[in-house]
Amino acid sequence: MLRFIAADLRRHWIGALAIMLIVALATALGVLVTLQERALRLGSARSANAFDLVVGAPGSETQLVLSSVFLQPAPLPLMPGSVLAGLIADPRVAWAAPVGFGDFVENYPIVGTTPALVGGIASMGQGRGFARLGEAVIGAATDLRIGDHFHPQHGRVGEPTGVHTEITYEVVGRLAATGTPWDRAVLVPIETVWLAHDHDHGGHDRAAGEEDAHAQDGHDADHDHDQSADHAVPAAGASSPPGNPFLPGTTRPDQSGSVLDTPLSDQTVADPHAPGVPAIVVKPRSIADAYKLRQQYRSDHTVAVFPGEVLTRLYSTLGDVRLILTLIAGGAQALVGFAILLVVSVHVVQRRRQIGALRALGAPRPAVFAIVWGEVLLIAGSGLVAGFALGYAGARLLSIVVTEASGMMMPVGFTAADLARLGALLALTALASALPALFAYRQSPAAALRG
Amino acid sequence: MPSEAVPALVLADVELRFPGLEQPALALASLTIAPGETVALVGPSGCGKTSLINILTGLEVPQRGSVDWSGTDITRLSQGARDRWRARHIGLVMQEFHLFPGLSALENVLLPQRLAHFRLTDGAKPEAERLLRRVGIDRLDQPVETMSRGQMQRVAVARALAARPGVIVADEPTASLDADAGESVAALLLELTHEAGATLIVATHDPHLVPRLHRLLRLESGRLKD
Structure with a gap:
């Protein structure tokens, strides 16, 4: 019987192969949707792991998470420097670090932050963390190298850009791979980002982000030179430690080159009068602290979110999309x-003479049923299995593309539920295959002899 | 090599109708065939030869009458039982051979027994090989689709005899062959049936074949003419 099926398949191999491929492609489509959605969920959840609490200015919580955790470029409103200073000083906080963005090198986002974050989200792979204003640490997936020098540019390659030629960073370290979008990031001291943007837009622009802290700055309409803005709060400048050229009221050397050699100081970012930042990543000391901090920073001036919670909301939307695609x-x-x-x-009806002949020659009806059923099940079943393999391969390929583009690792894998689904599909196929087999079963053997 | 039991046929009062046709396709008051007889079934096309063969072999069941082979009225058997009875007692040779491409000559000869019993009896394979050699097929593993039509029909003859049935039924076995091939198939059919001691019923137009059979049944419009 098996020899008969094999011989028949060999004879009709083109048709059988075509049907198998069609089944495989249709199956792969569904498998791809399931696997890819799961990979995206797992990958994004993993990316958010290191981010317990994110604090930002009032606005979209989702955008805050997308920008801070996934480094999606978007203009975020700034919080006054006092927020970061308050968090750093808070005893419930293990560490708090600013996340400032907007600049790029090649297509990699430059993230202004502090050494606390560098240690907090990843470990050093090679070299060391940044210690001076002009130093940078690169993510594992960037193609920069330790020792490279680069200018930050405003916007990506291909977009209208301006290059901050007055700032030159030197790469001093590379992070170990994390499988998150941060693998594609270039980390620099937040102070240098402040400096770059101060040069670019003047204090006026910067002040717009600091409205909460220095509301009066925004009304200094006549002063469009940055020095003027700085002088608007001379009292604050007086308390700043020396050698912090971006703080209001500090005298700034004319040549940025020498400024970039300035060693970093914890005091700068801890200063309540420091410039604003769009987002702050907070590592609370305990879960209880996390909830208290979130409560406290949910106010008119700030929002505090657990990225995991925001992602859960996103997943439910994603789940709806998956449902539709499924x-x-x-x-x-x-x-x-x-x-x-x-x-x-x-096809079975067309071959009624051959099937009739089998019966006429003495094949019992169950044997005829089994031949047709087995053959259809073999073709469709192998198509199903091939479809699962194809869907897996497709999901892997897509994940590689996504990882290349975003740095986020997308773990593709089957679960027990998928195997159950394959089993259910196979059972369904077995059931459906019984229909043509039944046609063959009911075929009159007399048909073999009629001309 | 005589078959274990060659059945005798007693057919009575058979009427076969097809839906939409006023006249019965077949109406036979009685017909008996003794074990070992060789019978030619002749008549113009459409006279009911194939219908009679279908009824004798249990491929079709008449609306009326009995088809009794040595005490077994096959019209009363269930479909499954009739299939089993046919596999055991009838060897069929058909005009269009109905060999299955992709299988070798030997596999084709053994296929009905494989499908009927799932497993071959011990003697089945040697007997099939003997029969194939007997009909002049030397390459037992030759795929049937590479054979000439004459060779194919000789394989079909071997297949009909392989399970040692008591009755060999052939429907126009030489009609689709050229004269030489037809002659050799006809001769083989007669010789092998004789060797097996089986009954032979042949529906045929072949003027060379008819005279070599003991008995002549002439059908016209579904009725027997003497």
């Missing part, structure tokens, strides 16, 4: 199934 893929699969069932049934 339904579409399932519909396509069902249509393919019906079409193939029709083709196979027509």
Whole structure:
């Protein structure tokens, strides 16, 4: 019987292969949607792992998480420097670090932060962390090298840009791979970002982000030179430690080159009069502290979010999208199934003489049923299995593309539920294959002899 | 090599109708065939030869009458039982051979027994090989689709005899062959049936074949003419 099926398949191999491929492609579609959605969920959840609490200015919580955890470029409103200073001083906080963005080198986002974050989200792979204003640490997936020098540019390659030629960073270290978008980031001291943007837009622009702290700055309409803005708060400058050229009221050397050699000081960012930042990553000392901090920083001036919570909300949206895609893929699969069932049934009817001959020669009806059923199941079943393999391969490929583009690792894998689904599909196929087999079973053997 | 039991046929009062046709396709008051007889079934096309063969072999069941082979009225058997009875007692040779491409000559000869019993009896394979050599097929593993039509029909003859049935039924076995091939198939059919001691029923137009059979049944419009 198996020899008979094998011989028959060999004879009709083109048709059998075509049907198998159609089944495989239809199956792969559904598998791809499931796997990819799961990979995106796992990958993003892993990326958010190191970020317990994120504090930002009032606005979209989702955008705050997307920008700070996934480094998606978007203009975020700034918080006054006092927020960061308050968090750093808070005893419930293990560490708090600013995340400031906007500049790029090649297509890698430059993230202004402090050494606390460098240690907090990843460990050093090579070299050391930045210790001076002009030093940078690169993510594991960037193609810069330790010792490289670069200018930050405003915007990405291909977008209207301005290059901050007055700032030159030297790469001094590379982070170990984390499988998150931060692998594609270039980390620099936040102070240098302040400096760059001060040069670019003047204190006026910067002051716009600091409205909460220095509301009066925004009304200094006549002063468009940065020195003027700095002088607007001379009292604050007086308390600043020396050698922090971005703090208001501090005298700034004319040549940035020498400024960039300035060693970093914890005092700078801890200063309540420091410039504003769009987001602050906070590592609370305990879970209880985390909730208290979130409560406290949910105010008119700031929002505090657990990225995990925001992601859960996003996933439910993502789940709806997946449901729709799954339904579409399932519909396509069902249509393919019906079409193939029709083709196979027509094929069986066309071969009624051959099937009749089998009966006439003494093959019992169950044997005829088994031959047709086995053959259809073999073709469609191998198509299903191939479809799962194809869907897996497709999801892996897509994940590689996404990882290349975003740095986020997308773990693709089957779960027990997928195997159950494969089993259910196989059972369904076995059931559907019984239909053409039944046609063959009911075929009159007398047909063999009629001319 | 005589078959274990060659059945005798007693057919009575058979009527076969097809839906939409006023006249019965077949109406036979009685017909008996003794074990070991060789019978030619002749008549113009459409006279009911194939219908009669279908009824004798249990491929079709008449609306009326009995088809009794040595005490077994096959019209009363269930479909499964009739299939089993046919596999055991009838060897069929058909005009269009119905060999299965992709399988070798030997596999084709053994296929009905494989499908009927799932497993071959011990003697089945040697007997199949003997029969194939007997009909002049030397390459037992030759795929049937590479054979000439004459060779194919000789394989079909071997297949009909392989399970040692008591009755060999052939429907126009030489009609689709050229004269030489037809002659050799006809001769083989007669010789092998004789060797097996089986009954032979042949529906045929072949003027060379008819005279070599003991008995002549002439059908016209579904009725027997003497």
